Amino acid sequence: MACADTSNPSIAAASVAGVDFDEIHDRQQFGSVKWANQWDEFSPRVEGEDLLSLWTADMDFRAPETIVARLREAADHGIYGYTRRDPRHYEIVQSWFARRHNWSPKLESLLPAPAIMPSVATILRTFTKPGDGIIVQAPVYSPYFEVVQGNGRVLLMNRLKLEDNKYELDLDDFETLAASGAKIFLLCNPHNPAGKAWTLEELAALNAICERHGVLVISDDIHCDIRLSGRPHIVFSSISEDAAEKSFICTAPTKTFNLAGIPSATISVANKKRRDKLLAAMQASFMVNANFFGRLALEVAYSTGAPWLDQLTRYIAGNIDLVCEFAREHLPGITPMMPDASFLVWLDARALDRRVEGVQQFFVNRAGVNLYDGRVYGPGGEGFIRLNVGCPRSLLRRGLERMANALVSS
Ligand SMILES: Cc1ncc(COP(=O)(O)O)c(C=O)c1O
Known part of the structure; x- marks a missing residue:
């Protein structure tokens, strides 16, 4: 029996001409972290x-040809000065999530970001104080530990329960941590490393606990687009108005289209006060200007990349x-x-x-x-x-x- 569910309609789509995932590329010539077997020079x-x-999370495939062609055009232009996004940029992001994930964030809720982890760090620094508790669900993507502890916050570890080769939530423990004064829950949806897409019931249960104890939610949705099991990706803020009010939804096309070296991300913050505060913090860290190639890659990916995906x-x-x-x-x-x-x-x-x-x-x-x-x-x-x-x-x-x-x- 096959492990992957090929009845998933997104898996059953037609082929894009010229795409060859079997081709082997030498990535060492451009400083690949994965093939150097070293995260960075430190x-x-x-x-x-x-x-x-076969370790760190990027892929050995070329990005969609539409992206390569547009970046080549931009590279040939030869002038790589400061870059801004126009309103179409946000419409493209909104349209992608509406089409692919049945979630249509308000345009005004969307903030640009250089990448996911710098955004998580900025949200933590802006909405919590040193010593505040941040809930994470282990085992989980390890930079979560670094971003919490490296910014002087305290990790509150809500361990997932392993049952029958699947992870389940420990909601009792989650509630104990939330009640202990936690300020933010850092949700990984879908969960890295297990690739689990949290269900509506699971997200609703987590939201109810966060609501009871005044805990804000950062949801990292970077792995949401490659859907294997037919289970939909449910964006945390789409489940209810109060979930939207308390959350920061962090998205990027970087895993999906293999663009991690030219990152560009988007954070949706429905609550206006918090959005203004976050934007001010990002501006204070000079994080808002776009990367010349990253902005372009995001727009081309979300507008043309669906068949390739x-x-x-x-x-x-x-x-x-x-x-x-x-x-x-x-x-x-x-x-x-x-x-x-x-x-x-x-x-x-x-x-x-x-x-x-x-x-x-x-x-x-x-x-x-x-x-x-x-x-x-x-x-x-x-x-x-x-x-x-x-x-x-x-x-x-x-x-x-x-x-x-x-x-x-x-
Ligand atoms: C769950 C998760 N979040 C964030 C990132 C990194 O995102 P960025 O490179 O945009 O900071 C990764 C990369 O592996 C990841 O797996």
């Missing part, structure tokens, strides 16, 4: 021979099927969790982790495959590894085969 590097890089979604679903089938037959002790969204697969390797004393390092040393260590994602991540399947299938297969061989010879 971070430790994962050392290994001939490493296959549908084709990408089909390809990713095929890669996930490969992982599931291969794991069942050749990776004893490793169980993939089926994501609802995006191109990341969370692998439960706890038994193996104990046996080899560190599964991530084991695969680096013995298979030449670099995956993300689940420990990075905080409590509950121990013994898991995150596999990025946003790559040509032959490369993914090579990685899986190397992993299987390492297990056989261990």
